Amino acid sequence: xxxxxxxxxxxxxxxxxxxxxxxxxxxxxxxxxxxxxxxxxxxxxxxxxxxxxxxxxxxxxxxxxxxxxxxxxxxxxxxxxxxxxxxxxxxxxxxxxxxxxxxxxxxxxxxxxx
Amino acid sequence: xxxxxxxxxxxxxxxxxxxxxxxxxxxxxxxxxxxxxxxxxxxxxxxxxxxxxxxxxxxxxxxxxxxxxxxxxxxxxxxxxxxxxxxxxxxxxxxxxxxxxxxxxxxxxxxx
Numbered sequence: 001x002x003x004x005x006x007x008x009x010x011x012x013x014x015x016x017x018x019x020x021x022x023x024x025x026x027x028x029x030x031x032x033x034x035x036x037x038x039x040x041x042x043x044x045x046x047x048x049x050x051x052x053x054x055x056x057x058x059x060x061x062x063x064x065x066x067x068x069x070x071x072x073x074x075x076x077x078x079x080x081x082x083x084x085x086x087x088x089x090x091x092x093x094x095x096x097x098x099x100x101x102x103x104x105x106x107x108x109x110x111x112x113x114x
Numbered sequence: 115x116x117x118x119x120x121x122x123x124x125x126x127x128x129x130x131x132x133x134x135x136x137x138x139x140x141x142x143x144x145x146x147x148x149x150x151x152x153x154x155x156x157x158x159x160x161x162x163x164x165x166x167x168x169x170x171x172x173x174x175x176x177x178x179x180x181x182x183x184x185x186x187x188x189x190x191x192x193x194x195x196x197x198x199x200x201x202x203x204x205x206x207x208x209x210x211x212x213x214x215x216x217x218x219x220x221x222x223x224x225x226x
Contacts, residue, residue: 002157033214043219045215048212048213058213098212099207099208102163106157107156
């Protein structure tokens with residue numbers, strides 16, 4: 001158990017819909033990251049937050065957005081869903097977001113878009 | 115851009131066999147290097163890491179040495195068990211960076 005929690009574990013929805021994925025970091029960690037794991041793209045970095053502020057952006061679509069709240073939990077919002085958005089979405093957290101900082105991953109949310 | 119290349123699987127071994135998974139990287143500067151493991155139905159777990167050249171990371175019988183001259187970080191284990199069956203990911207973070215760049219993953223299957 002990494003100490004990072006994600007809800008829900010599974011999500012099944014239809015094309016065009018909007019969903020919200022939630023992540024609670026490990027106690028004491030200030031930085032949260034979101035990654036997408038799909039069969040065709042592999043594991044890709046989406047976005048990072050540090051203490052409520054966006055710090056880095058990766059291959060995140062404009063239809064996707066995220067935020068980190070004052071209690072440090074984070075939400076990833078996916079809208080106008082397409083079949084290709086079906087993937088495993090991981091949240092990770094680290095103490096301060098530095099290059100040598102270990103990122104601890106949650107169990108993931110499996111999104112299926114029908 | 116930065117990239118990580120690892121051998122394609124699946125790698126099928128018998129119990130107590132020697133395991134090597136090759137990983138090479140392309141990045142400017144001196145990245146930190148990581149191996150993560152994903153067991154079936156679970157998230158990613160950090161297996162080991164190395165933050166500078168010639169560092170050796172080790173954990174649970176697995177080892178990997180950061181080789182700057184060959185830009186490699188090969189994972190090895192001397193005697194695998196059935197419980198080592200998983201997907202292994204090599205990854206890097208650039209110095210002054212923050213995002214993990216992952217390789218494609220190598221599935222390992224250990225048979226009794």
